[in-house]
Amino acid sequence: MTPSPTARRAATGRQHELRRGGAVAVVTELAAGLRSYARHGVALTETYGDGQIPPGATGITLAPWANRIEDGRWALDGKVQQLDITEPKFGHASHGLLRNTGYSLLEQTESAVALEAVIFPQHGYPFLLRHRVDYALDADGGLTVTQTLANDSAAPAPYVLGAHPYLRIGELPAEDLTLTVSGGTRLIADQRLIPRSSEPVSGLADLRGGQPVSSLALDAGYTDLAFEEATDDGAGAPRVARATLAAADGRRVWMWQEETCPYTHVFVTDTFPGRSKAVALEPMSGAANAFNSGAGLGWLEPGASAAIRWGIGSEL
Numbered sequence: 001m002t003p004s005p006t007a008r009r010a011a012t013g014r015q016h017e018l019r020r021g022g023a024v025a026v027v028t029e030l031a032a033g034l035r036s037y038a039r040h041g042v043a044l045t046e047t048y049g050d051g052q053i054p055p056g057a058t059g060i061t062l063a064p065w066a067n068r069i070e071d072g073r074w075a076l077d078g079k080v081q082q083l084d085i086t087e088p089k090f091g092h093a094s095h096g097l098l099r100n101t102g103y104s105l106l107e108q109t110e111s112a113v114a115l116e117a118v119i120f121p122q123h124g125y126p127f128l129l130r131h132r133v134d135y136a137l138d139a140d141g142g143l144t145v146t147q148t149l150a151n152d153s154a155a156p157a158p159y160v161l162g163a164h165p166y167l168r169i170g171e172l173p174a175e176d177l178t179l180t181v182s183g184g185t186r187l188i189a190d191q192r193l194i195p196r197s198s199e200p201v202s203g204l205a206d207l208r209g210g211q212p213v214s215s216l217a218l219d220a221g222y223t224d225l226a227f228e229e230a231t232d233d234g235a236g237a238p239r240v241a242r243a244t245l246a247a248a249d250g251r252r253v254w255m256w257q258e259e260t261c262p263y264t265h266v267f268v269t270d271t272f273p274g275r276s277k278a279v280a281l282e283p284m285s286g287a288a289n290a291f292n293s294g295a296g297l298g299w300l301e302p303g304a305s306a307a308i309r310w311g312i313g314s315e316l
Helices: none
Strands: 013-020 023-028 034-039 073-076 079-082 104-108 112-119 129-137 143-151 157-159 178-181 185-189 195-200 219-223 239-246 252-258 263-269 278-284 298-300 305-315
Touching (some): 013 104, 013 112, 013 129, 023 129, 034 143, 143 298, 178 263, 239 263, 252 278, 298 305
Antiparallel strands (some): 013 023, 112 129, 129 143, 143 305, 157 298, 178 239, 185 195, 185 219, 239 252, 252 305
Protein backbone atom coordinates (compact mmCIF):
# COMPACT_ATOMS: atom_id res chain seq x y z
CA MET A 1 0.00 0.00 0.00
CA THR A 2 1.32 3.45 -0.90
CA PRO A 3 1.55 5.67 2.18
CA SER A 4 -0.53 8.82 2.20
CA PRO A 5 1.31 12.18 1.90
CA THR A 6 0.58 12.93 5.56
CA ALA A 7 2.16 9.65 6.68
CA ARG A 8 5.34 9.64 4.60
CA ARG A 9 8.67 9.71 6.42
CA ALA A 10 11.25 12.29 5.52
CA ALA A 11 14.34 13.61 7.26
CA THR A 12 11.95 15.83 9.24
CA GLY A 13 9.66 12.92 10.15
CA ARG A 14 5.94 12.75 9.52
CA GLN A 15 4.54 15.45 7.24
CA HIS A 16 1.16 16.88 8.27
CA GLU A 17 -0.63 18.37 5.27
CA LEU A 18 -3.35 21.00 5.79
CA ARG A 19 -5.77 22.34 3.15
CA ARG A 20 -8.37 25.09 3.18
CA GLY A 21 -9.35 28.23 1.29
CA GLY A 22 -7.03 27.54 -1.63
CA ALA A 23 -4.05 27.12 0.71
CA VAL A 24 -1.83 24.12 1.41
CA ALA A 25 0.56 23.96 4.38
CA VAL A 26 2.91 21.16 5.42
CA VAL A 27 3.97 20.93 9.07
CA THR A 28 6.78 18.61 10.15
CA GLU A 29 7.13 16.24 13.07
CA LEU A 30 10.65 17.61 13.62
CA ALA A 31 10.60 20.89 15.57
CA ALA A 32 6.89 21.36 14.71
CA GLY A 33 8.17 23.26 11.70
CA LEU A 34 6.37 24.94 8.82
CA ARG A 35 7.99 23.16 5.89
CA SER A 36 5.90 24.84 3.21
CA TYR A 37 2.91 27.11 2.78
CA ALA A 38 1.28 28.10 -0.51
CA ARG A 39 -1.92 29.84 -1.48
CA HIS A 40 -3.57 29.45 -4.89
CA GLY A 41 -0.43 27.64 -6.03
CA VAL A 42 1.93 30.48 -5.05
CA ALA A 43 4.68 29.48 -2.60
CA LEU A 44 4.73 31.91 0.33
CA THR A 45 7.52 30.32 2.37
CA GLU A 46 10.90 28.81 1.57
CA THR A 47 11.11 25.01 1.63
CA TYR A 48 13.58 22.13 1.28
CA GLY A 49 13.83 18.52 0.10
CA ASP A 50 12.77 15.28 1.76
CA GLY A 51 16.35 14.31 2.57
CA GLN A 52 17.26 17.60 4.20
CA ILE A 53 16.93 18.97 7.69
CA PRO A 54 15.65 22.58 7.68
CA PRO A 55 18.42 24.74 6.17
CA GLY A 56 18.94 27.91 8.15
CA ALA A 57 16.33 26.69 10.67
CA THR A 58 13.65 27.10 8.00
CA GLY A 59 10.20 27.23 9.58
CA ILE A 60 11.07 25.64 12.93
CA THR A 61 9.45 26.69 16.20
CA LEU A 62 11.65 27.83 19.08
CA ALA A 63 11.36 27.02 22.80
CA PRO A 64 12.26 27.61 25.59
CA TRP A 65 14.29 30.39 24.03
CA ALA A 66 14.56 31.95 20.59
CA ASN A 67 17.75 33.16 18.94
CA ARG A 68 20.94 33.00 21.04
CA ILE A 69 22.19 32.68 24.61
CA GLU A 70 25.72 34.08 24.82
CA ASP A 71 28.29 31.32 25.39
CA GLY A 72 25.38 29.09 26.41
CA ARG A 73 25.64 30.56 29.92
CA TRP A 74 23.12 32.25 32.19
CA ALA A 75 22.61 32.50 35.95
CA LEU A 76 19.82 30.91 38.00
CA ASP A 77 19.62 31.94 41.67
CA GLY A 78 23.25 33.01 41.51
CA LYS A 79 24.46 29.72 40.00
CA VAL A 80 25.86 29.65 36.47
CA GLN A 81 23.98 27.35 34.09
CA GLN A 82 25.86 25.92 31.09
CA LEU A 83 23.90 24.86 28.01
CA ASP A 84 25.25 22.86 25.09
CA ILE A 85 26.90 25.01 22.44
CA THR A 86 24.82 24.51 19.31
CA GLU A 87 26.18 27.38 17.21
CA PRO A 88 29.93 26.61 17.04
CA LYS A 89 30.64 29.50 14.67
CA PHE A 90 29.88 32.02 17.42
CA GLY A 91 30.03 29.78 20.50
CA HIS A 92 26.41 30.20 21.59
CA ALA A 93 23.39 28.08 22.48
CA SER A 94 20.97 28.77 19.65
CA HIS A 95 17.24 28.33 18.94
CA GLY A 96 16.14 26.49 22.06
CA LEU A 97 16.07 22.83 23.02
CA LEU A 98 13.60 21.31 20.55
CA ARG A 99 15.28 21.91 17.19
CA ASN A 100 16.17 18.21 16.89
CA THR A 101 13.08 16.84 18.67
CA GLY A 102 10.09 15.06 17.16
CA TYR A 103 6.69 16.37 18.25
CA SER A 104 3.81 14.05 19.06
CA LEU A 105 0.53 14.46 17.21
CA LEU A 106 -2.30 15.54 19.52
CA GLU A 107 -5.06 16.05 16.98
CA GLN A 108 -5.54 16.82 13.29
CA THR A 109 -8.31 17.86 10.93
CA GLU A 110 -8.19 18.70 7.24
CA SER A 111 -7.22 22.30 8.03
CA ALA A 112 -5.55 22.20 11.46
CA VAL A 113 -3.00 20.23 13.46
CA ALA A 114 -1.79 20.29 17.07
CA LEU A 115 1.64 18.94 18.04
CA GLU A 116 3.44 18.77 21.38
CA ALA A 117 6.94 18.01 22.69
CA VAL A 118 8.43 17.77 26.16
CA ILE A 119 11.46 19.73 27.36
CA PHE A 120 13.08 17.52 29.97
CA PRO A 121 15.30 18.83 32.81
CA GLN A 122 18.94 18.89 31.69
CA HIS A 123 22.24 20.60 32.33
CA GLY A 124 21.79 24.32 31.74
CA TYR A 125 17.99 24.16 31.93
CA PRO A 126 16.70 22.19 34.96
CA PHE A 127 12.97 22.44 34.17
CA LEU A 128 10.21 20.20 32.84
CA LEU A 129 7.96 21.90 30.28
CA ARG A 130 5.64 21.11 27.38
CA HIS A 131 5.59 23.07 24.12
CA ARG A 132 2.37 22.80 22.11
CA VAL A 133 2.11 24.18 18.58
CA ASP A 134 -1.26 24.63 16.81
CA TYR A 135 -1.43 25.40 13.09
CA ALA A 136 -4.76 26.35 11.47
CA LEU A 137 -5.83 27.57 8.03
CA ASP A 138 -8.82 29.93 7.90
CA ALA A 139 -11.56 30.08 5.28
CA ASP A 140 -9.50 32.45 3.11
CA GLY A 141 -6.35 30.34 3.35
CA GLY A 142 -4.58 32.50 5.94
CA LEU A 143 -2.37 30.69 8.44
CA THR A 144 -2.47 31.11 12.24
CA VAL A 145 0.11 29.56 14.58
CA THR A 146 -0.35 29.37 18.35
CA GLN A 147 2.59 28.28 20.52
CA THR A 148 1.86 27.40 24.15
CA LEU A 149 4.47 26.63 26.80
CA ALA A 150 3.38 24.92 30.04
CA ASN A 151 5.54 24.54 33.15
CA ASP A 152 5.28 21.11 34.80
CA SER A 153 8.19 21.91 37.15
CA ALA A 154 8.07 22.75 40.85
CA ALA A 155 9.95 26.03 40.26
CA PRO A 156 9.47 29.09 38.01
CA ALA A 157 11.06 28.62 34.57
CA PRO A 158 12.42 31.31 32.23
CA TYR A 159 11.39 31.37 28.57
CA VAL A 160 11.29 33.16 25.26
CA LEU A 161 9.08 31.76 22.49
CA GLY A 162 9.58 32.29 18.77
CA ALA A 163 9.57 30.85 15.27
CA HIS A 164 11.74 31.01 12.15
CA PRO A 165 9.65 31.31 8.95
CA TYR A 166 11.20 32.47 5.67
CA LEU A 167 8.76 34.30 3.40
CA ARG A 168 8.74 34.54 -0.39
CA ILE A 169 6.35 35.27 -3.27
CA GLY A 170 6.35 32.39 -5.72
CA GLU A 171 9.36 32.23 -7.98
CA LEU A 172 10.20 35.93 -7.71
CA PRO A 173 13.79 36.53 -6.58
CA ALA A 174 13.84 38.05 -3.10
CA GLU A 175 15.93 40.90 -4.54
CA ASP A 176 12.90 42.02 -6.54
CA LEU A 177 10.82 42.51 -3.36
CA THR A 178 10.45 45.34 -0.88
CA LEU A 179 10.64 44.62 2.85
CA THR A 180 8.62 46.61 5.38
CA VAL A 181 8.96 46.14 9.15
CA SER A 182 7.22 48.50 11.57
CA GLY A 183 9.90 48.46 14.29
CA GLY A 184 11.03 51.89 15.48
CA THR A 185 14.03 50.56 17.41
CA ARG A 186 16.84 48.29 16.23
CA LEU A 187 18.93 46.15 18.55
CA ILE A 188 22.66 46.75 18.02
CA ALA A 189 24.63 43.50 18.17
CA ASP A 190 28.35 42.82 18.44
CA GLN A 191 30.35 40.71 15.98
CA ARG A 192 29.04 37.55 17.65
CA LEU A 193 25.44 38.74 17.09
CA ILE A 194 24.67 39.41 20.76
CA PRO A 195 22.69 42.66 21.32
CA ARG A 196 24.61 45.21 23.38
CA SER A 197 22.47 48.30 22.91
CA SER A 198 19.63 49.73 20.84
CA GLU A 199 18.95 52.82 18.77
CA PRO A 200 16.15 54.46 16.81
CA VAL A 201 16.08 53.12 13.26
CA SER A 202 17.69 55.20 10.51
CA GLY A 203 19.05 54.82 6.99
CA LEU A 204 18.76 51.37 5.44
CA ALA A 205 17.97 49.95 8.89
CA ASP A 206 14.71 51.91 8.90
CA LEU A 207 12.29 49.47 7.30
CA ARG A 208 9.09 51.28 8.24
CA GLY A 209 8.63 52.82 4.80
CA GLY A 210 10.00 49.80 2.95
CA GLN A 211 13.50 48.99 1.67
CA PRO A 212 14.47 46.93 -1.38
CA VAL A 213 15.72 43.52 -0.31
CA SER A 214 18.51 43.88 -2.88
CA SER A 215 20.09 46.58 -0.68
CA LEU A 216 19.87 44.63 2.60
CA ALA A 217 22.13 42.25 4.52
CA LEU A 218 20.56 41.98 7.97
CA ASP A 219 20.65 39.78 11.05
CA ALA A 220 19.06 42.11 13.60
CA GLY A 221 16.23 42.39 16.07
CA TYR A 222 13.56 45.11 15.93
CA THR A 223 11.18 46.27 18.63
CA ASP A 224 8.81 49.18 19.33
CA LEU A 225 6.60 47.62 16.68
CA ALA A 226 3.48 49.39 15.46
CA PHE A 227 0.60 47.23 16.70
CA GLU A 228 -2.79 47.92 15.13
CA GLU A 229 -6.25 46.40 15.29
CA ALA A 230 -6.28 43.24 13.20
CA THR A 231 -10.06 43.02 12.72
CA ASP A 232 -13.24 45.06 12.97
CA ASP A 233 -14.35 43.15 16.06
CA GLY A 234 -14.18 46.25 18.22
CA ALA A 235 -12.57 46.92 21.58
CA GLY A 236 -10.59 44.04 22.97
CA ALA A 237 -9.69 42.53 19.59
CA PRO A 238 -6.05 41.44 19.38
CA ARG A 239 -3.67 44.00 17.93
CA VAL A 240 -1.00 42.85 15.50
CA ALA A 241 2.17 44.12 13.89
CA ARG A 242 3.11 43.12 10.35
CA ALA A 243 6.35 42.54 8.48
CA THR A 244 5.69 42.52 4.73
CA LEU A 245 7.35 41.49 1.49
CA ALA A 246 5.81 43.23 -1.53
CA ALA A 247 6.26 42.73 -5.27
CA ALA A 248 6.07 45.43 -7.94
CA ASP A 249 2.93 43.77 -9.37
CA GLY A 250 1.00 44.41 -6.13
CA ARG A 251 1.28 40.94 -4.61
CA ARG A 252 2.18 40.87 -0.91
CA VAL A 253 2.90 38.37 1.83
CA TRP A 254 3.24 39.26 5.49
CA MET A 255 4.02 37.76 8.86
CA TRP A 256 1.77 39.11 11.61
CA GLN A 257 2.33 38.79 15.35
CA GLU A 258 0.27 39.70 18.39
CA GLU A 259 1.52 41.87 21.25
CA THR A 260 2.77 38.81 23.12
CA CYS A 261 5.61 39.03 20.55
CA PRO A 262 7.08 42.54 20.84
CA TYR A 263 10.21 41.62 18.84
CA THR A 264 10.76 40.76 15.18
CA HIS A 265 14.14 39.38 14.15
CA VAL A 266 14.98 40.10 10.50
CA PHE A 267 17.46 37.83 8.74
CA VAL A 268 18.31 38.58 5.11
CA THR A 269 20.81 36.01 3.89
CA ASP A 270 22.64 34.98 0.72
CA THR A 271 23.36 31.48 2.04
CA PHE A 272 19.95 29.80 1.62
CA PRO A 273 20.30 26.79 -0.72
CA GLY A 274 19.06 27.50 -4.22
CA ARG A 275 18.19 31.16 -3.55
CA SER A 276 20.45 34.15 -4.17
CA LYS A 277 18.75 35.80 -1.20
CA ALA A 278 16.16 34.71 1.36
CA VAL A 279 14.29 36.61 4.06
CA ALA A 280 13.41 35.21 7.50
CA LEU A 281 10.93 37.22 9.57
CA GLU A 282 10.95 35.81 13.08
CA PRO A 283 8.31 36.64 15.72
CA MET A 284 9.81 36.52 19.22
CA SER A 285 8.47 37.18 22.72
CA GLY A 286 11.91 38.35 23.88
CA ALA A 287 15.20 39.56 22.49
CA ALA A 288 18.25 37.51 21.62
CA ASN A 289 20.22 36.71 24.80
CA ALA A 290 17.20 37.57 26.96
CA PHE A 291 18.29 34.95 29.53
CA ASN A 292 21.15 37.34 30.35
CA SER A 293 19.78 40.78 29.45
CA GLY A 294 16.22 40.22 30.67
CA ALA A 295 14.84 41.98 27.57
CA GLY A 296 11.42 40.39 27.09
CA LEU A 297 12.27 37.40 29.29
CA GLY A 298 9.21 35.65 30.71
CA TRP A 299 8.93 33.46 33.80
CA LEU A 300 6.38 30.69 34.09
CA GLU A 301 5.18 29.78 37.56
CA PRO A 302 4.69 26.07 38.36
CA GLY A 303 1.54 24.82 36.65
CA ALA A 304 1.21 27.98 34.54
CA SER A 305 1.32 28.39 30.78
CA ALA A 306 1.96 31.20 28.31
CA ALA A 307 1.25 31.54 24.60
CA ILE A 308 2.17 33.55 21.55
CA ARG A 309 0.20 33.79 18.33
CA TRP A 310 1.43 34.76 14.88
CA GLY A 311 0.63 33.89 11.30
CA ILE A 312 1.00 34.56 7.60
CA GLY A 313 -1.35 36.45 5.32
CA SER A 314 -1.20 37.46 1.67
CA GLU A 315 -2.72 39.39 -1.20
CA LEU A 316 -2.22 37.60 -4.52
